[in-house]
Amino acid sequence: MDEAQGHVRDDPVDELREWLKDNWDPELTVGAWWERLGAAGWSSPMLPVDCYGRAMSRSDALRVQAAIAAHGALGPPQGLGLALAAPTIVAHGTRAQVDDYVRDIVTGQKGWCQLFSEPGAGSDLAGLSTRATRDGDVWIVNGQKVWTSGGQLADYGMLLARTNPSAPKHRGITWFVLDMHQRGVEVRPLREMTGSALFSEVFFTDAEARDAARIGDVDDGWRVANTTLHIERSGMGAGGDAPVRGALLARPGTVAGDLDKRAGDFVVRAATSSRTARSPAAPRSPAQIYIELARRFEKSSDPLVRQELVRLHVLREIIRLNTERHKAVRAAGGDIAGIANCSKLAMATIVRLQRDLGLQILGARGMLHAYDDDGRAVVAAQAGGAAAALATGQALSAQALPIFGGTDQIQRNIIGERTLGLPKEPGDLSHLPFSEMPKNS
Numbered sequence: 001m002d003e004a005q006g007h008v009r010d011d012p013v014d015e016l017r018e019w020l021k022d023n024w025d026p027e028l029t030v031g032a033w034w035e036r037l038g039a040a041g042w043s044s045p046m047l048p049v050d051c052y053g054r055a056m057s058r059s060d061a062l063r064v065q066a067a068i069a070a071h072g073a074l075g076p077p078q079g080l081g082l083a084l085a086a087p088t089i090v091a092h093g094t095r096a097q098v099d100d101y102v103r104d105i106v107t108g109q110k111g112w113c114q115l116f117s118e119p120g121a122g123s124d125l126a127g128l129s130t131r132a133t134r135d136g137d138v139w140i141v142n143g144q145k146v147w148t149s150g151g152q153l154a155d156y157g158m159l160l161a162r163t164n165p166s167a168p169k170h171r172g173i174t175w176f177v178l179d180m181h182q183r184g185v186e187v188r189p190l191r192e193m194t195g196s197a198l199f200s201e202v203f204f205t206d207a208e209a210r211d212a213a214r215i216g217d218v219d220d221g222w223r224v225a226n227t228t229l230h231i232e233r234s235g236m237g238a239g240g241d242a243p244v245r246g247a248l249l250a251r252p253g254t255v256a257g258d259l260d261k262r263a264g265d266f267v268v269r270a271a272t273s274s275r276t277a278r279s280p281a282a283p284r285s286p287a288q289i290y291i292e293l294a295r296r297f298e299k300s301s302d303p304l305v306r307q308e309l310v311r312l313h314v315l316r317e318i319i320r321l322n323t324e325r326h327k328a329v330r331a332a333g334g335d336i337a338g339i340a341n342c343s344k345l346a347m348a349t350i351v352r353l354q355r356d357l358g359l360q361i362l363g364a365r366g367m368l369h370a371y372d373d374d375g376r377a378v379v380a381a382q383a384g385g386a387a388a389a390l391a392t393g394q395a396l397s398a399q400a401l402p403i404f405g406g407t408d409q410i411q412r413n414i415i416g417e418r419t420l421g422l423p424k425e426p427g428d429l430s431h432l433p434f435s436e437m438p439k440n441s
């Protein structure tokens with residue numbers, strides 16, 4: 001069906017289509033195009049109008065993305081800046097901070113990473129021990145982060161650091177913007193079993209965060225971080241099983257080196273990639289992708305495969321309907337407690353189901369995996385096409401979503417304690433000053 005059908009004339013997406021006719025030019029550099037797109041409010045249209053957005057609903061924002069793609073233009077600068085930092089800074093930052101940081105995010109000029117998890121603080125994030133100590137107008141940062149997606153490509157980091165060890169663990173944390181390009185910040189990429197190195201370890205040795213780059217009050221970073229985490233979980237439940245974070249085509253920021261390249265080249269690559277190499281987990285029609293895989297490998301009449309295909313379709317539909325229900329409740333000024341956690345859990349179930357279904361269809365071929373383009377071509381030829389290679393790749397990366405943004409167990413704990421009002425886990429020591437707590441408690 002034509003995109004424009006069924007929408008009334010004052011549909012804001014019509015305005016975008018007109019704008020694209022006047023503004024999209026494949027000869028622009030990526031940086032120049034993103035400058036136009038972001039300054040006009042189309043990069044992150046859910047942000048408020050005075051914060052470089054257009055105050056649109058999530059569903060309209062998705063239609064904006066679809067309209068940009070349908071026009072054949074390069075999409076907005078995806079990444080953790082746009083997804084997490086911008087809405088957090090809009091919610092808790094000052095006007096000056098919105099202008100300093102959010103503008104560069106929506107125009108793709110800066111890349112961001114999330115410096116939350118540490119070797120001893122993942123699920124128990126409030127147990128983090130990276131220290132920030134005030135020295136006049138700056139804070140001196142020492143410690144270590146891990147699992148930092150895109151850390152090696154980031155200009156800025158969303159840093160959670162302990163600023164008051166004498167306070168209970170949730171009350172002595174502060175949220176800072178950290179400049180990643182400084183002495184005292186060392187980024188070491190980590191290679192995963194997929195073959196990619198999407199994460200890093202990040203070490204701080206007397207690194208500096210300006211007090212002007214503090215988002216929210218001193219020691220009130222847990223509240224700010226909860227905004228970041230809530231946005232992260234909501235995004236995942238709304239279809240966040242798309243490519244693992246960091247695996248994007250045109251990358252924002254000064255480090256990746258894409259800003260000076262021709263924007264039109266990335267559209268060609270995106271179109272090619274969506275035809276030949278779309279992840280089997282892409283949210284548009286995942287069951288269909290597995291149905292086609294089953295047909296190709298003559299498994300479409302296997303009753304066990306059929307049963308799982310239907311299960312995948314039904315789970316997807318439940319998530320879609322829940323998202324619609326949540327949208328309707330929010331439009332009426334309400335909310336549904338725990339829905340972001342439930343949706344994230346459901347997506348984790350779906351990526352596991354897709355992993356198992358893909359491997360069930362592929363059989364022994366599913367054991368083949370390659371770590372570079374040449375190898376991928378060989379594996380695709382041996383294993384029966386790019387779709388088969390992608391199903392295997394998806395199976396390997398399926399471990400990610402059930403962990404990041406809070407593991408399945410943590411989602412269940414949150415739903416139990418905060419939504420259902422069940423008693424907290426026994427032995428809770430979170431009232432103690434952080435400095436008096438046993439390590440990892």
Ligand SMILES: Cc1cc2nc3c(=O)[nH]c(=O)nc-3n(C[C@H](O)[C@H](O)[C@H](O)COP(=O)(O)OP(=O)(O)OC[C@H]3O[C@@H](n4cnc5c(N)ncnc54)[C@H](O)[C@@H]3O)c2cc1C
Nearest residue numbers: 114115116117122123147148149400403404405406407409
């Ligand atoms: C793909 C990916 C990308 C990521 N990107 C980032 C990033 O950019 N920035 C960032 O800061 N972090 C990132 N992370 C880290 C992620 O947030 C943590 O891995 C996650 O919070 C879990 O922490 P952990 O790995 O330390 O596991 P742990 O907290 O050590 O948990 C180990 C196991 O114990 C279980 N467990 C722990 N506590 C409880 C409990 N109270 N009750 C029941 N079970 C429990 C967990 O569910 C898990 O199964 C990423 C992780 C992944 C997989």
